[in-house]
Amino acid sequence: MATNNTLAASEPILPQGAGYGVVVGIGLFFSAFMLTLTAIQARYTGFSPKSAEEFNSASRSVKPGLIASGIVSAWTWAATLLQSSAVAYRDGISGPWWYGAGATVQVLLFAQLAAKLKLNAPHAHTWLEIVAARWGTVAHLIFMFFGLATNILVSSMLILGGSATVTSLTGMNTVAACFLIPLGVAVYVVVGGMRATLLCDYTHTTVLFAIIFVFVFTVYTTSEKIGSFSAMHALLSKAAADQPVAGNAQGSYLTMRSKNGLIFGVINVIGNFATVFQDQAYWQRAIASYPATCVKAYLLGGLAWFAIPFMFSTTLGLAAVALRGDPDMRILTPEDVSAGLPASAAAAALMGQSGAAALLVVLFLAVTSATSAELIAVSSLLTYDVYKKYFNPNASEAQILKVSHAMVAVFAIVMGLLGTIFFYIGISLGWLYEFMGVALGSAVVPIAMCVTWSKANKWGSIAGAVLGFCAGVVAWLVTTSGLNGGVLTVDTTGGDLEMLAGNLVSIGIGGIVTVTTSLIWPENFDFEATRAINRPSAVRPPSIDTEDEKGEKRDHTAEASVEPAPVSVSPADESELDPVALRKSFRFAAWSSVVLTLVMLIIIPLPLFFAQTVYGVRGLTAWVVIGMIWAFCSALAVVVYPLYESRAALRVIARGIVKDVFMRGNGKHGGAGRVAA
Numbered sequence: 001m002a003t004n005n006t007l008a009a010s011e012p013i014l015p016q017g018a019g020y021g022v023v024v025g026i027g028l029f030f031s032a033f034m035l036t037l038t039a040i041q042a043r044y045t046g047f048s049p050k051s052a053e054e055f056n057s058a059s060r061s062v063k064p065g066l067i068a069s070g071i072v073s074a075w076t077w078a079a080t081l082l083q084s085s086a087v088a089y090r091d092g093i094s095g096p097w098w099y100g101a102g103a104t105v106q107v108l109l110f111a112q113l114a115a116k117l118k119l120n121a122p123h124a125h126t127w128l129e130i131v132a133a134r135w136g137t138v139a140h141l142i143f144m145f146f147g148l149a150t151n152i153l154v155s156s157m158l159i160l161g162g163s164a165t166v167t168s169l170t171g172m173n174t175v176a177a178c179f180l181i182p183l184g185v186a187v188y189v190v191v192g193g194m195r196a197t198l199l200c201d202y203t204h205t206t207v208l209f210a211i212i213f214v215f216v217f218t219v220y221t222t223s224e225k226i227g228s229f230s231a232m233h234a235l236l237s238k239a240a241a242d243q244p245v246a247g248n249a250q251g252s253y254l255t256m257r258s259k260n261g262l263i264f265g266v267i268n269v270i271g272n273f274a275t276v277f278q279d280q281a282y283w284q285r286a287i288a289s290y291p292a293t294c295v296k297a298y299l300l301g302g303l304a305w306f307a308i309p310f311m312f313s314t315t316l317g318l319a320a321v322a323l324r325g326d327p328d329m330r331i332l333t334p335e336d337v338s339a340g341l342p343a344s345a346a347a348a349a350l351m352g353q354s355g356a357a358a359l360l361v362v363l364f365l366a367v368t369s370a371t372s373a374e375l376i377a378v379s380s381l382l383t384y385d386v387y388k389k390y391f392n393p394n395a396s397e398a399q400i401l402k403v404s405h406a407m408v409a410v411f412a413i414v415m416g417l418l419g420t421i422f423f424y425i426g427i428s429l430g431w432l433y434e435f436m437g438v439a440l441g442s443a444v445v446p447i448a449m450c451v452t453w454s455k456a457n458k459w460g461s462i463a464g465a466v467l468g469f470c471a472g473v474v475a476w477l478v479t480t481s482g483l484n485g486g487v488l489t490v491d492t493t494g495g496d497l498e499m500l501a502g503n504l505v506s507i508g509i510g511g512i513v514t515v516t517t518s519l520i521w522p523e524n525f526d527f528e529a530t531r532a533i534n535r536p537s538a539v540r541p542p543s544i545d546t547e548d549e550k551g552e553k554r555d556h557t558a559e560a561s562v563e564p565a566p567v568s569v570s571p572a573d574e575s576e577l578d579p580v581a582l583r584k585s586f587r588f589a590a591w592s593s594v595v596l597t598l599v600m601l602i603i604i605p606l607p608l609f610f611a612q613t614v615y616g617v618r619g620l621t622a623w624v625v626i627g628m629i630w631a632f633c634s635a636l637a638v639v640v641y642p643l644y645e646s647r648a649a650l651r652v653i654a655r656g657i658v659k660d661v662f663m664r665g666n667g668k669h670g671g672a673g674r675v676a677a
Helices: 003-010 015-045 052-060 064-073 078-091 094-119 126-136 136-169 174-222 227-243 259-275 282-290 291-322 334-338 342-389 397-425 430-451 458-483 496-520 557-562 571-576 577-603 605-611 618-645 645-662
Strands: none
Touching: 003 645, 015 136, 015 174, 015 342, 052 174, 052 334, 064 094, 064 174, 064 259, 064 282, 064 291, 064 342, 064 618, 078 094, 078 136, 078 259, 078 291, 078 334, 078 342, 078 430, 078 577, 094 126, 094 259, 094 282, 094 291, 094 430, 094 577, 094 605, 126 136, 126 282, 126 342, 126 430, 136 174, 136 259, 136 342, 136 397, 136 430, 136 458, 136 605, 174 282, 174 291, 174 342, 174 430, 174 618, 227 291, 227 645, 259 430, 259 496, 282 291, 282 342, 291 342, 291 577, 291 618, 334 342, 334 645, 342 397, 430 458, 577 605, 618 645
């Protein structure tokens, strides 16, 4: 009888049509939604995605609440929900903390780079433009490799995690999911551009928090299978007695004393530095934000995001452990855990088809919102750092917009191919997640120094990135060989200690070489060349935006971006880019992000780790309740606050719609004094 129950529980709980319905149906819904948003935006706010600047950077005018919501959405990958639950399933309550904290501090620290970006390169479209202006073509090409590699790995994780869960829940063909997910997203990204994508991200974030709260209150208050903190504690204690957790205090799931949890935390911190500092998606949100509120947006977004993986995995990851042996609970193999399936198994066991459907929707929204960020990020890199820099330096705005659209479509197809390739060669979400820092960690310090430190040495930074990459890969493979008798396979290379060695050596060598060479042979860079990137000229030639130039005449704006000539900017722009205010903003970002980082990585977790405490019912209750309060505050910050700060724009749009309905077409925005959402 148990065997039959196990087989039944292992089969997809939803019909295959549900998978196609969600992937295709919700994709089409958001495409239609984006078309509507774009039409409203163009008619009532004065912003149109037909402008290349608006399409790629939202005219650099987005308010902090919406930027914070976009950061939360872009940073909520499939791994945020799936891998966090997998580490909770494996390591207990330490997993959610190390996943959440280990991927929050990078966004907090990125606030410093965002402030320096507004100070040192306020008109740049990509971070690679800054590298090119400061260090030249060789550095530009080398760091482009790291930038595009980051986007490729992130995109692969998104598609792998999303397709694996869709297949697990519905039986949908994995290859079909790999292609349909990014292609559906590409439709609305091409239509809407950066601002409308942020608005769509806002709706994703809203639904995400709503479904997380449903799971939290179901598990801890209403579920017949768990339903209370004491029941969860009893079930986790029984699970540890039956199968103790290696490396945890007393083998318990209810302790922060977890050797594997700590190792994962270090890997998580290093790997996510690479995927934030080198991912154009985060730079793009800094570029799109108001200069004065850029730092606020990143600090708010980082703190709000922490609650998502922490509460999601504390709920479904622990529930998957608590429900072991339940007839409705799928038996999870190590391969299932590496693929991130504990969350889907727990949702299905707790709530049946409704739980599986809710998880499918929330996962799809997470994957598509992060995918949209990657699509427009890669489009910007390929447009400005490949097409415009190396093929058509005098490209008109119409040409840039056309190439941006094309690159979105091209990379959507590439994402589908990457997901399919990794699926067939047996690379899982968990393996890729831990491998990020090995491949990408070496460029973290050089890129940060390029934007923030005048003394950073060009060749030392290049050498740091290249040598760190080589050393990280060597350390990873040598450690794997030494610990596994010379056997190198996907399974052996994915071990915690093997990945830890590669991660530490990669970021360590990259940072040491960069900083040491810069101290011995310091440059004295004044950042004037980076401030001149795309700087608006006093008089724009009328021919600059025409399509019939085809690059035959010289583009004066391109000249202005190279020569730091005197420029004329509006008083509003001048006040927003006030160096004194921006330096003050950077100082605030520096001390606040560093303090928060110390709190999240050292002051809170390490004393709990060394205390070796196994928590009772009251301890577990306090742990979960604090997480609930944090999640509620996060929802206020990125769901309610953006509506409040955009109240003036919403009034303008409402008045315009009323005029159109009752005054026969008089609601169109006049074009002067554009209103940002």
